[in-house]
Amino acid sequence: MKIYKYEISLFKKTTIEVSFSGRVVHCGSQNNTPCLWILVDTDPNDFAIKRTFEIVGTGWETPDNYNYVGTYQQGEFVWHIMEVE
Secondary structure (H helix, E strand, O other): OEEEEEEOOOOOOEEEEEEOOOEEEEEEEEOOEEEEEEEEOOOOOOOEEEEEEEEEEOOOOOOOOEEEEEEEEEOOEEEEEEEEO
């Protein structure tokens, strides 16, 4: 198992390829870029899947198929990372 960092876009959906058993362990920003840190299985038998994430602001409408992943602050803004099912 290893933790990898994935950059995600602030104003559009971001799709990444990650191991099936990957688990988000932290969300935040690095150098003003939103990022997810995901614990992944490096076993070559653990197949990769595509996962889509979107960042929403506090008070924004979110579709029913979005699942909460985590929250981070950037300056005066509070952002929430959602995974699109």
